Every structure is written in structure tokens, then in C-alpha cells.
Amino acid sequence: MRDFFPGLAGVVATKSNISSVDGQQGILEYRGIRIEELAAHGTFMETAYLLLFDELPTSSALRQFEEDLLIHRRIKYRITDLIKCLPESGHPMDAIQAAVAALGMFYPATNVRDPEARYWAAIRLLAKLPTMVAAFARLRHGDDQIQPNDNLSYSENFFYMLFEQKPDPAIAKMFDTSLILHAEHTMNASTFSGLVTASTLADPYTVISSAIGTLKGPLHGGANEAVIHMLRAIGSVEQVASFLDQKIEAKEKVMGFGHRVYKVKDPRALILQELAQHMDKDQKPNSLLTIARAVEQEMEQRVGHKGIRPNVDFYSGIIYHQMGIETDMFTPIFAMSRVAGWLAHCFEQYQHNHLFRPDQIYEGPHNRPYESIESRKPSTSAI
Numbered sequence: 001m002r003d004f005f006p007g008l009a010g011v012v013a014t015k016s017n018i019s020s021v022d023g024q025q026g027i028l029e030y031r032g033i034r035i036e037e038l039a040a041h042g043t044f045m046e047t048a049y050l051l052l053f054d055e056l057p058t059s060s061a062l063r064q065f066e067e068d069l070l071i072h073r074r075i076k077y078r079i080t081d082l083i084k085c086l087p088e089s090g091h092p093m094d095a096i097q098a099a100v101a102a103l104g105m106f107y108p109a110t111n112v113r114d115p116e117a118r119y120w121a122a123i124r125l126l127a128k129l130p131t132m133v134a135a136f137a138r139l140r141h142g143d144d145q146i147q148p149n150d151n152l153s154y155s156e157n158f159f160y161m162l163f164e165q166k167p168d169p170a171i172a173k174m175f176d177t178s179l180i181l182h183a184e185h186t187m188n189a190s191t192f193s194g195l196v197t198a199s200t201l202a203d204p205y206t207v208i209s210s211a212i213g214t215l216k217g218p219l220h221g222g223a224n225e226a227v228i229h230m231l232r233a234i235g236s237v238e239q240v241a242s243f244l245d246q247k248i249e250a251k252e253k254v255m256g257f258g259h260r261v262y263k264v265k266d267p268r269a270l271i272l273q274e275l276a277q278h279m280d281k282d283q284k285p286n287s288l289l290t291i292a293r294a295v296e297q298e299m300e301q302r303v304g305h306k307g308i309r310p311n312v313d314f315y316s317g318i319i320y321h322q323m324g325i326e327t328d329m330f331t332p333i334f335a336m337s338r339v340a341g342w343l344a345h346c347f348e349q350y351q352h353n354h355l356f357r358p359d360q361i362y363e364g365p366h367n368r369p370y371e372s373i374e375s376r377k378p379s380t381s382a383i
């Protein structure tokens with residue numbers, strides 16, 4: 001009997017220099033630098049550069065990188081038209097997945113061995129994703145798309161394209177910090193799905209669109225949206241204990257808790273919680289943050305002994321909610337940031353490529369006869 005690891009838990013799928021997690025001690029490093037350091041001193045632009053090029057940028061390298069990103073923020077009117085054609089009730093993750101796949105048709109980067117082609121694909125994806133996310137957020141409500149503002153930083157510009165006004169510098173800084181914290185996280189589900197696609201030597205746009213599809217699920221990036229729905233459903237601090245008892249009794253997952261790797265509180269959740277507290281100074285009795293903190297306390301008593309603690313998605317949605325961003329835009333914002341890590345892994349895979357093709361244990365029958373249509377019985381299998 002061959003070994004079988006459901007969900008590939010604990011299986012080493014690749015060697016990488018990009019990031020590392022110590023799930024027992026709650027340490028996350030990008031290229032060897034602790035995320036606390038990056039969050040305190042860095043910007044998302046520097047972080048994206050670090051992930052792609054293995055070093056923090058010099059000031060001239062950063063200037064060039066930011067300039068290249070700045071001139072590629074705009075999207076073709078045909079991409080805008082594509083976004084306009086999508087149903088407004090559809091999920092924004094589906095919209096950006098479609099738009100990213102379409103980008104690859106406008107800017108073919110099929111020669112993945114060419115460093116120039118890889119660089120410009122990375123620049124276009126990083127630069128245009130925020131524009132596409134903001135475009136869908138506005139167009140679906142019948143509002144005009146707002147063109148990027150070249151005088152604003154990456155994070156300020158995203159707010160400007162969403163709300164038609166420049167954000168308060170403190171808000172822009174907090175948003176930028178949250179992008180730093182979401183930019184990379186070793187061999188998670190969406191990165192692995194991107195890696196499998198990259199291993200076929202598909203172009204970076206195709207790689208990123210498959211990673212976006214994987215990030216959407218509620219067990220992965222979609223949890224940040226699900227957390228807000230859950231906190232709203234709980235409604236008040238008094239309801240927390242009975243809500244959790246029912247969930248745990250029914251063996252249902254509490255969104256924003258648990259992690260395949262972390263057995264302590266996710267270090268990103270610690271920083272995001274601080275940011276959320278900073279934004280909710282009044283600590284209103286039943287604010288989402290107040291309810292969230294009560295959920296964390298009650299969860300600790302119930303499942304803390306199993307190492308189930310808040311993950312990155314637990315407090316991130318609260319911050320975006322406090323910033324006035326619509327709930328279903330949270331996971332697309334996660335994708336805007338994680339594209340940096342996905343690209344770094346994609347390029348690493350191209351350099352040492354080996355096609356992913358795992359095995360399976362077949363459990364079905366063999367040598368079944370081909371029955372005539374008259375003698376067949378209706379299928380009883382569910383799909």
C-alpha cells in the first residue's frame with residue numbers, strides 16, 4: 001500500500017527561497033526578513049520588489065520599479081468593456097480572474113524563459129490588478145470607472161480609484177501594511193495551484209488566474225469575507241458564546257480560525273488586530289471588532305488546546321470594513337497583494353521546472369462489461 005496524505009498535508013512539493021513559516025513559534029519571513037520588520041519599516045512596493053528580486057531595492061531600483069508600475073496602471077478600454085459586460089451580481093473574484101486571463105491575450109508572454117517577458121508580465125499584473133478591482137467595484141453600481149492618479153502612491157491610488165478621493169495618509173499607510181502582510185505565505189493552496197500551472201510552462205497571466213480561482217474559496221482567502229458575514233450574524237457580544245457552542249456542536253468551522261501550519265496565533269493576525277484597534281478607538285459595545293475579540297476569547301476556551309487560533313483572515317476584513325470597503329472586495333484586495341508572492345513562486349518554478357504530476361490510489365472496479373443501453377440501471381452516484 002502506498003502512502004496517502006489527504007490534502008498533501010506535510011508533503012514537500014518544492015524547494016524555495018521565497019518565504020518561511022514557523023508554525024509553532026508564529027514566525028513568518030519573506031526572503032529571511034520578519035514580517036514585523038517589513039510592516040514597521042517597509043512599503044508594499046518594497047515588499048513586492050523583495051519577493052521578486054530577493055533583495056530590498058536600492059533607492060534607484062525602487063524609483064525605476066515604481067515608475068514602471070506607474071505607467072502600466074491603466075487598462076485597455078476593451079478590458080473595461082469586458083468588465084462592464086459581466087453580471088453586476090457576480091463575485092468580484094470571478095471578474096478579476098476573467099480580466100487577468102484576458103490580459104494575457106493582450107500582452108502575450110508565452111516565452112517564459114525570457115526574463116524581459118517575465119518582468120513586464122509581473123509589472124502589468126501588479127499595476128493593473130488594482131485598476132481592474134476598482135473598475136469592477138464601481139462599474140457594477142453604474143458608476144464611472146476612475147482613471148489612476150499618477151501623483152498618488154500605489155495604496156493611495158487604489159483608494160482614489162474606489163472612492164474618487166485621496167485617503168487620509170494614516171488609512172493609506174494601514175492599507176499598505178495589510179498588503180505587506182498578505183503578499184506571501186509559502187506553499188498555500190493558491191500558490192500551489194499557481195505552481196502546478198507554471199510547471200506546464202503556461203504564461204504568468206494564466207498562472208495568476210488559476211491562483212485567483214483557488215484563493216476565492218471560503219477555506220482560503222474567501223474566509224476574510226465570510227468572517228464579516230459571521231460577525232454580523234452574531235450581532236452582539238452576548239450572542240457569541242451560544243453561536244460558537246452551536247457551531248462547534250454541529251462540527252462546523254468558525255471562519256478566520258485554524259491553519260494548516262500555525263498552531264499559535266497567526267503573526268499577521270496580531271498586527272492586523274492592532275491596526276483594527278487603532279481604527280476603532282471608541283471600542284463601541286457591539287462593533288465588529290468588539291464582537292471579534294469576544295469570539296477570539298471564547299474560541300480560546302473551546303478549541304485553543306487544539307491549536308486553533310485566529311488566522312490572517314480574522315482581523316483583515318474588519319480593517320477593510322472600517323475603511324468603508326464593500327465586503328466582497330476583501331478577497332480581491334488579498335489577490336492584489338498576493339500576486340507578488342504568486343509571481344515570485346511562478347518565476348522560481350520556471351527556473352527549476354519539473355512538471356507536477358502526482359499519483360493517485362485507484363479505488364474503482366476493473367474490467368466492467370459494456371452494457372447495452374436497454375439493460376443499464378439509473379446511476380445512484382451523486383456528483
Ligand code: ACO
Nearest residue numbers: 218219220221223252253254255256257258259260311313
Ligand atoms: N473552527 C472550528 N474547528 C476547527 C477549525 C475552525 N475554524 N479549524 C479546524 N478545526 C478543527 C476541526 O474540526 C478538526 O477537529 P477534530 O480533530 O476534533 O475533528 C481539527 O480542528 C483539524 O481540522 P482540519 O480541518 O483537519 O484542519 P486543516 O489543517 O485541514 O484545516 C483550515 C485548516 C482549512 C484553514 C481550517 O482550519 C478551516 O477550515 N478554517 C476556517 C476557514 C478559514 O479561516 N480559512 C482561512 C485560512 S488562512 C488562509 O487561507 C489565508
